[in-house]
Structure formats: structure tokens, C-alpha cells
Amino acid sequence: xxxxxxxxxxxxxxxxxxxxxxxxxxxxxxxxxxxxxxxxxxxxxxxxxxxxxxxxxxxxxxxxxxxxxxxxxxxxxxxxxxxxxxxxxxxxxxxxxxxxxxxxxxxxxxxxxxxxxxxxxxxxxxxxxxxxxxxxxxxxxxxxxxxxxxxxxxxxxxxxxxxxxxxxxxxxxxxxxxxxxxxxxxxxxxxxxxxxxxxxxxxxxxxxxxxxxxxxxxxxxxxxxxxxxxxxxxxxxxxxxxxxxxxxxxxxxxxxxxxxxxxxxxxxxxxxxxxxxxxxxxxxxxxxxxxxxxxxxxxxxxxxxxxxxxxxxxxxxxxxxxxxxxxxxxxxxxxxxxxxxxxxxxxxxxxxxxxxxxxxxxxxxxxxxxxxxxxxxxxxxxxxxxxxxxxxxxxxxxxxxxxxxxxxxxxxxxxxxxxxxxxxxxxxxxxxxxxxxxxxxxxxxxxxxxxxxxxxxxxxxxxxxxxxxxxxxxxxxxxxxxxxxxxxxxxxxxxxxxx
Numbered sequence: 001x002x003x004x005x006x007x008x009x010x011x012x013x014x015x016x017x018x019x020x021x022x023x024x025x026x027x028x029x030x031x032x033x034x035x036x037x038x039x040x041x042x043x044x045x046x047x048x049x050x051x052x053x054x055x056x057x058x059x060x061x062x063x064x065x066x067x068x069x070x071x072x073x074x075x076x077x078x079x080x081x082x083x084x085x086x087x088x089x090x091x092x093x094x095x096x097x098x099x100x101x102x103x104x105x106x107x108x109x110x111x112x113x114x115x116x117x118x119x120x121x122x123x124x125x126x127x128x129x130x131x132x133x134x135x136x137x138x139x140x141x142x143x144x145x146x147x148x149x150x151x152x153x154x155x156x157x158x159x160x161x162x163x164x165x166x167x168x169x170x171x172x173x174x175x176x177x178x179x180x181x182x183x184x185x186x187x188x189x190x191x192x193x194x195x196x197x198x199x200x201x202x203x204x205x206x207x208x209x210x211x212x213x214x215x216x217x218x219x220x221x222x223x224x225x226x227x228x229x230x231x232x233x234x235x236x237x238x239x240x241x242x243x244x245x246x247x248x249x250x251x252x253x254x255x256x257x258x259x260x261x262x263x264x265x266x267x268x269x270x271x272x273x274x275x276x277x278x279x280x281x282x283x284x285x286x287x288x289x290x291x292x293x294x295x296x297x298x299x300x301x302x303x304x305x306x307x308x309x310x311x312x313x314x315x316x317x318x319x320x321x322x323x324x325x326x327x328x329x330x331x332x333x334x335x336x337x338x339x340x341x342x343x344x345x346x347x348x349x350x351x352x353x354x355x356x357x358x359x360x361x362x363x364x365x366x367x368x369x370x371x372x373x374x375x376x377x378x379x380x381x382x383x384x385x386x387x388x389x390x391x392x393x394x395x396x397x398x399x400x401x402x403x404x405x406x407x408x409x410x411x412x413x414x415x416x417x418x419x420x421x422x423x424x425x426x427x428x429x430x431x432x433x434x435x436x437x438x439x440x441x442x443x444x445x446x447x448x449x450x451x452x453x454x455x456x457x458x459x460x461x462x463x464x465x466x467x468x469x470x471x472x473x474x475x476x477x478x479x480x481x482x483x484x485x486x487x488x489x490x491x492x493x494x495x496x497x498x499x
Contacts, residue, residue, distance in 0.1 A: 039069070040066050040069055040071065040072050040076060043062045043063070043065055043066040044062075044063070044076070044079065044083070046059075046062050047059040047062040047063045047066070047080075047083055047087075050062070051086055051087060051090070054090060056086075056087035056088075056090040056091045057087075057091075059083070059087045060084065060087050063080045063083055063084050063087070064084075067080050067081075074109070075114065078104055078107075078110060078111070078114045079114060079117075081103075081104060082100075082101065082104065082117050082118055084097075084100060085097035085098075085100045085101050085118075085122075086121055086124075088100070089121070089124060089125050089129075094125055094128065094129030095129075097121070097125050098122065098125050098126075098129070101118045101121055101122045101125070102122075105118050105119065105122070112149055112152075112153045112155075113155055113158070116145075116146045116149040116150050116153070116155050116158045117146075117158055119142045119145045119146035119149070119162070120142075120143070120146040120158055120161050120162050120165070122142045123138070123139045123141075123142040123143040123146065123162065123165045124165060126138040126139050127139045127165060127168070136169045136170075136172065136173055139165060139166070139169040140166060140169055143162040143163075143165045143166045143169070144162075144166070146158055146159070146161075146162040147159050147162045147163065147166075150162070156189060156192075156193050157193060157195060159189065160185070160186045160189035160190050160193070160195070160198070161186075161198065163183070163185045163186035163189065164183065164186035164190075164198065164201070164202050164205070166178075166182040167179045167182035167185075167186060167202070167205060168183070168205050170182065171183075171209060176209055176212050176213060179205075179209050180206065180209040180210075180213075183205050183206040184206060186198075187199055187202040187203055187206055190202060191229075196226075196229045196230045196235075197230070197235060197238055199226055200226050200230065200235070200238045200242060201238070203222050203223060203225075203242075204241055204242065204245050206219075206222060207219035207220075207222050207249065210222065211249065211252060216249050216252055216253050220246065220249050223242055223246055223249070226242065227239070227242055232269065236269045236270075237269075239269050240266045240269040240270045243262045243263070243265045243266035244262070244263065244266045246259075246262040247259045247260075247262035247263040247266065250262060251389070254392065256389050256392060257397070259389070260389075263382065263385060264382070267378050267381075267382060270378065271375060271378060300346060303342060303346075310335060314328060314335075364423075365420070365423055365424055365427065365455055366455045366456070366457065368423070386404060387401075387405065389401070390402070421448075428451075428454065431450075431451070431454065431499060432447060432451075434499050435447060435450060435499070439484055441483045442480070442483055445466075446476060446479060446480050446483070448466070449462060449466075449473070449476050449477070450480060450496055452465065453477075453492060453493050453496050454493075454496045454497060454499075456493060456497075459473045459474060459477075477492060480492065
């Protein structure tokens with residue numbers, strides 16, 4: 001019995017030394033506990049930010065995470081559901097949003113602010129979702145209910161939002177007088193409470209009313225006023241719309257030169273806006289990749305420390321008698337198998353990281369190519385706009401417009417191609433060499449098309465990038481298939497991905 005007890009004692013001691021000092025749940029006790037309330041506030045704030053950035057999918061995931069928290073209160077759940085309805089509106093899932101808002105409104109325990117907010121968002125949903133002129137009845141009905149609650153409780157921000165909805169609804173009904181009345185209330189209210197972004201949106205709607213009553217100077221004065229209120233660096237999308245509105249007003253007054261400069265400024269802001277958005281997405285992917293890499297490195301360091309600790313404990317146990325030595329030899333064999341398995345897992349993880357790195361670089365190449373396509377589309381749009389206004393100008397203006405269009409078109413095919421080819425070749429070093437070696441009949445244009453297809457780009461995007469028609473791209477793809485000797489049942493993109 002003593003020998004058996006000693007045997008069990010040594011085995012238990014050795015296993016405890018190997019497994020390390022974890023608690024009874026097999027996990028280290030966390031040193032910091034984050035406040036649940038602060039976490040919920042952070043999730044809701046982040047969700048609001050993504051809604052402003054027109055990224056509803058990210059907002060939806062954050063709001064559901066907040067709702068499922070055990071510490072969230074009833075009012076916070078209601079607010080999250082209202083924000084979810086706004087996300088559904090942006091995703092064009094109008095029925096989901098309306099159903100959620102009607103449930104909130106019918107609940108007698110809903111607070112006045114959440115009820116007013118729900119009415120405001122319900123009016124916005126009907127403004128977009130309902131067919132025909134009947135939708136204006138619901139927009140006016142629910143906007144007035146929001147205004148009534150907001151005036152009673154001092155919810156100025158919600159009140160002015162609903163005045164804006166009312167004004168826009170009457171604008172669609174061609175009731176300029178009422179539209180102007182409500183939009184002016186909303187505009188001055190937003191300015192008073194410092195809500196500049198909504199003041200900009202309302203100013204654009206209100207300037208349209210002024211143009212209808214033939215007061216373009218008043219419309220221009222209003223737009224120029226709100227332009228001075230914000231920050232173009234932080235509100236590119238709003239400023240893009242404001243300058244487009246200026247171009248519209250200038251055009252109505254036949255001031256084509258000023259209209260062109262305003263339109264150009266709007267396109268520059270549009271380009272910067274999409275460029276910032278692409279960079280933000282790339283940074284988010286990069287941050288996620290860095291986090292995964294750090295986690296792998298930390299896991300590897302912990303594993304290495306664990307192995308070293310196990311080896312030290314092994315040396316201690318070796319000095320014990322022959323029986324213990326046999327046990328140690330057996331456990332060492334098991335440990336070796338575990339180490340080899342973990343090493344294989346680490347190698348597999350490294351290979352996965354290399355694969356993710358390649359995918360990230362491919363996404364970066366695709367994002368840059370799509371950005372070039374967007375820039376080229378903007379240039380084409382500007383050229384078409386210039387062609388439209390060309391007949392309206394005098395001979396000198398026409399000559400300047402023709403020169404500008406030629407300049408745009410001459411640079412159209414040179415936007416960033418050398419840099420794109422350089423980056424593509426650095427990511428896929430042997431791709432071009434393999435194609436040239438095995439399929440020497442491929443032309444330069446076909447090689448470039450193969451590169452786009454390897455990035456999984458569709459015909460429309462390739463056509464925009466190469467300034468060719470989709471039909472031409474389809475013909476090029478057929479020519480490539482013929483020269484590569486690919487059967488009809490083999491996918492061309494899959495074939496190129498395997499090269």
C-alpha cells in the first residue's frame with residue numbers, strides 16, 4: 001500500500017508540474033474586469049459611428065452583441081433596436097425596420113425619448129419604402145407625432161429631424177410653401193444646437209426650394225453659409241454634396257465656368273472620400289492581421305516557456321528511483337509526441353499566415369485597382385458633363401472645354417498602371433514569366449487581363465480599368481481561353497489562380 005501511495009504521489013506531482021499553475025477552470029484568472037456598462041456604451045457609440053459611415057453590417061453585429069449582454073437595461077435595449085431599424089433602412093430591409101419600430105411604439109413602457117426617436121425613424125422608413133403618394137401621409141403623420149413629444153419634453157434634436165422629414169415630404173408633394181417653412185425651422189434649429197451635418201443636409205433641400213421660387217442668389221447664399229460651418233477634411237461626403245449643389249445653382253444661372261469649378265471640387269472630394277474609405281478598410285484588415293500575428297507569437301512564447309519548464313521538471317524527477325525513472329521515460333515519450341504535434345500545428349499556422357498575407361496583398365491590389373476604376377469613371381463623367389454644357393457656351397468656352405476633355409482623355413489610360421504592375425509582380429513574382437514561357441502567343445493586353453482575373457475581378461471592373469467595353473473584355477477572355485487551351489467546362493479564373 002505504501003508503494004502504491006508513493007507511486008500515485010509521484011505521478012500526481014509530475015503531472016501538476018507539467019501542466020503548470022492554472023486554476024480549477026483550466027484558465028488563468030483575468031487581472032482586469034471591464035465594466036459591463038462602459039462596454040455597452042462603447043458598442044452603441046461604435047454602432048452609431050458605422051451608421052454615419054453607411055456601414056450597416058458592422059453596426060448590426062455590434063448592436064446584437066450589446067443586446068445579448070446580461071447587464072444591459074431595458075431603455076438601452078430599446079435604443080439598440082431603434083438603431084437596428086436604421087441599419088435595416090440602409091440595407092433596404094424596410095419591413096424588418098418597420099416591424100421593430102411598431103413593436104417599440106406599441107409598448108407602454110417605452111420612454112418618451114425612445115418613442116419620439118422611433119416615430120422619427122418610422123417616418124424615414126415610410127419616406128423611402130412606401131410606394132406612391134400615400135407614403136407622404138405616413139411620413140407627415142409620424143413626423144408630427146415625434147414633434148409633439150419632442151416639444152413637450154425638450155428633445156430639440158429629434159424635433160428638428162422631424163421638421164426636416166416634413167419639409168422634404170412636402171417638397172416631394174410640390175408644396176413649396178410648406179416645404180420651405182418646415183425646412184427653414186429645421187435648418188435654423190440644427191444651427192442653434194450645433195448639429196452641423198444635419199444643417200448641411202437641410203440646407204441642400206432648402207436651396208432646392210429657393211431655386212423653385214426663382215431665388216438662386218438666396219440658395220447660393222445658404223450653401224455658402226453652411227460651407228463655412230464644418231470641416232472639409234472630416235466631412236468630405238457632405239462637402240461633396242454641397243459643391244454639387246453649387247454647380248447646380250451656377251448651371252441654372254448659366255455660369256458654366258463657376259459650375260465647372262464647383263463640379264471639379266465636388267469630384268476631388270468624392271475621390272478623397274472613397275480613397276479614405278478604402279484606406280480605412282485596409283487599415284482595419286491590417287490591424288486584424290497584426291492582432292492574429294501577435295496572438296500566434298504570444299502562444300508560441302508561452303509554449304516555449306512551458307517546454308522549458310517541463311524539461312527542468314524532468315531533470316528533477318530523473319534522480320528518483322528506478323520505478324520513477326520508468327514513469328519519467330514513458331511520460332517523456334508522450335511529451336515528445338505532444339511537442340511534435342504542436343510543432344506541426346505551429347508550422348500549419350505559419351502557412352496559414354502566409355496564405356492570409358497573400359490574400360491581404362491581393363485585396364490591397366484589388367482595392368487600388370477599383371480606386372483607379374472609380375477615378376477613371378469620375379473623369380469620364382466629368383468629360384460627359386463638359387460635353388453636355390459645351391453647346392451652351394461661346395466659342396472661347398467651347399475651345400477651352402474641348403482642350404480640357406482632350407487632356408482628361410489623354411491621361412485616362414496612364415493612371416497608375418506602372419505602379420499597379422510593379423505591385424502585382426512583387427506579389428505574384430512568377431505569374432507573368434509562367435504565362436510567357438508556357439503560352440508565348442498571349443499579347444500584352446491579354447497578359448494584363450489575366451492579372452485582373454487572378455485578382456477575381458469581374459468583367460465590368462476590368463472594362464472600367466482598361467477603358468474598354470464589357471463586350472471587348474468578353475472577347476479578350478475567349479481569346480485567352482483559346483490560347484491557353486482550356487475546355488468550356490473549366491473556369492478561367494480558377495485556372496489562373498492555380499498558376
